[in-house]
Amino acid sequence: MAQQQRPTAVGKAADYLDQRTTIGVLVKELARKVFPDHWTFMLGEIALFSFIVLIASGFFLTMFFDPSMALVRYEGEHPANMQGQLMSAAFHSTVEMSFEVRGGLLMRQIHHWSALIFVGSIVLHMFRIFFTGAFRKPREINYLVGLTMLILALAAGFTGYSLPDDVLSGNGLRIIDGVVKSIPVIGSFMSFIVFGGEFPGHHIIPRLFTLHIFVIPGLLLALIGLHLFLMVLQKHTQYPGAGRTDKNVVGYPAAPVYVAKMTGNFFIISGVLTLMGATMAINHVWNYGPYDPSPVSAGTQPDWYILFVDGALRLMPGPGWEWVIGGYTLSMNLLIPGMILPGILFTLLGAWPFLEARVTGDHREHHVLDRPRNRPVRTGVGVALLVAFVVCALAATNDLIATHFSLDIFAITWALRVLLVVGPLLAFWVTKRICLGLQRRDRELVLHGHESGRIVRFANGEYVEVHTPLEPEEVWLRTYHQAPRPLDIKPAMDARGVRRKGYKSDRRWQRLSQFFYEDRVEPATPAELAAAHSHGKHDELEAKTPATSGSAVRRRR
């Protein structure tokens, strides 16, 4: 409108672009699009922004890194312990960029810290999605996209960790080689594929480099695009609250609030990662030395996200678990922790949305998130997985625990073996009980109100504490959900007494459904509130307390 009188430069540019791209439609759709607000929605954002920092710092590093295994002697003066050593060009360039390139070490450290935070924020983001049920219809596909990105992030981390070709990462590769060799039938050939011959050969670093800077980030970029596209298309989920339903989205407009907040967040995250890179030393490879198949140092741990696999490898007892079948060797002591366990974990995570929808008998769209307490079994399973993950990660540090706390390493390993079996079961049971308890507490609060601390004495000497009724918003938050019930199935016999086909399968699903939803607490209802009010003296008193919004609830009723 103002443009018609005096077109501004921005206006002219916008007009130029729009006449060629119809971008106005897109802006109209997106500019004031509403996004809900919650701090946990920032976790995925942290992952996205650390990925951008990874690309920026990674670009810097590629300018100076030489992904070659050609053997060279270190001619530089510093660090002193590297002088004259024979090493691969990859290791050489890593040391050189740390010591000779200004800001080189800074960028290396920022890159490494960003990678740790990247995977960490993805994992936290995924926990948020899992515990709040954000994977439910219509977001199952986007959930799988996210899970794929988690696996790619692990791959990105591991390939990058191996590039400097130092003793630590070389031993990490050797462990991978050992696990790969244990794969039945094709293991030895797979090892040859990875290393282009026998371990370590001279192909692995260039191959990892291509994966690390091209294939994996390329896939990640494409999937990030898809992830965000689906998020915008389906609109973001929102936490429950007054006025928030499955048919609306309550929040702030993309422009200007989220433009400013997200830009600000990007700069804060880059700033924090830079601060970490500037002040916290990480992976000073010249202290370990170039890769040599002979030395290894004690107290060596992989980056945190690989800890659980390494810990599982440590916990698995060896003797008796290598089976020879028809002359062929099957190393279950490697396959179980190295392949089967991670396989089960990622399969379970991937199948979860479909499994849960099946046992819930639920085909509706969900946009309002669950409070974790309202889904006790899901929350219990999530916590059990988390406990298993932590036990395995602890196991990967058993040598450090032993030296720091002067404990016997065999005792620690045995304790953790027991804990890996008992811990998740116990965690599941305790979590489920806590969830049910919290649901009962919700009912209790809705029906009887908050304790006010005001004690009243009646004429007959009886003391009673006055309870404050809840605000309608809080009542809604504690009662909005529906407690799912186990599936109903058709009886085994049909009307004519003939056994029904498919009954057994239905019954199995029903059993699983009962495991999920047999124990449940129904949310409080207005009828129950009315009943609660009609039986006690202190409720009469409640009604007399002036200016409480509880009376509002009653009036509405």
Place this chain on the structure above:
Amino acid sequence: MSENQNTPADASTEVTVGSQAGTAVGPAERFPDPGIPEHKHRLTDTDPRAARRAERTVTLLFVLSILGTIGSIVAYVMVPPDGTASGVRLSTLLIGLGLAVSLLGIGIAGIHWAKALMGDREMVQERHPLATNDADRIVAVKDLNDGLADSGVVGRRGVLKGAFFAALALFPVAIAVPLIGSVGGDWNISAFKHTMWKRGTRLAIDPSGRPIKASDVTVGSVFHVIPETTEEFRETHEWITEKSKAVVLMVRLNPEDLRTDQSPEGETWSHEGIVAYSKICTHVGCPVALYEQQTHHLLCPCHQSTFDIADSAKVVFGPANRRLPQLPITVDDEGYLVAQDDFAEPIGPSFWERLK
């Protein structure tokens, strides 16, 4: 999953029922949704002085960011790393701090701006069922069917279809064959079963390569051992690959402490209490490097597999299943320790064809 693909009309009506349950099923069943709470004003909305203060803070933060950038460049120019570890640390710290201030300044300013000064009234937008409406769906299905009909493959020309899919499925083979042919080098997986130890190869110290005389090995001492070879060979890739299999850990025990070793009946694989075992763990192949003199235990620092050197290196604890293979040794005429032969079994982690 097939149920999830039920007719969309179904799904959308269910959404309606579910979300309106609060009002639809009657007041006694569920509490009503009180609706979006009343908007509360911020201090900056009501107090112009607070708004001006917030504005000043944001401006100041942007200025701080500019100073950070300048500081970073100053650090770059004024504090060049002198090559020493401490110099590199100082340069890293100063450049990094400047950059961090520069980034954090912008970030915090942006967030503060958004939180204190930009509109904070919550807005509500409607969601619509994601499934395409029925009318559009009918058109889409019709369009697809028309396209399929135009292609002329429906119901006819089975050979054409077969050839088409076969051609598509086959062409990657022409790329895969050369790739797979070369990606694994020479594909000689039997190499896993041999090392460069041969009859008469001298045992040498790692990494210097100096051969070891039996008389130099005192009781209780530990040697990290490589096969003796030329200096030139030890500067090649082939050496690193060979060394990955050939490294050995050698210990001299009191002969009476050495309960058993792996030598078969009628052979002696040790020499006066000196035993040599593969240093590559039979678990996943880490170098087994930690030797405990008191217990004669050899511990792998990676996953804590523990082997008893005094008892033919059998597994005492941990995730390894097999004992470490023993290198049969003896002394040559000059008193140097030499191998009698290669290891009798493949070293390192297990693989499918290990016993074939």
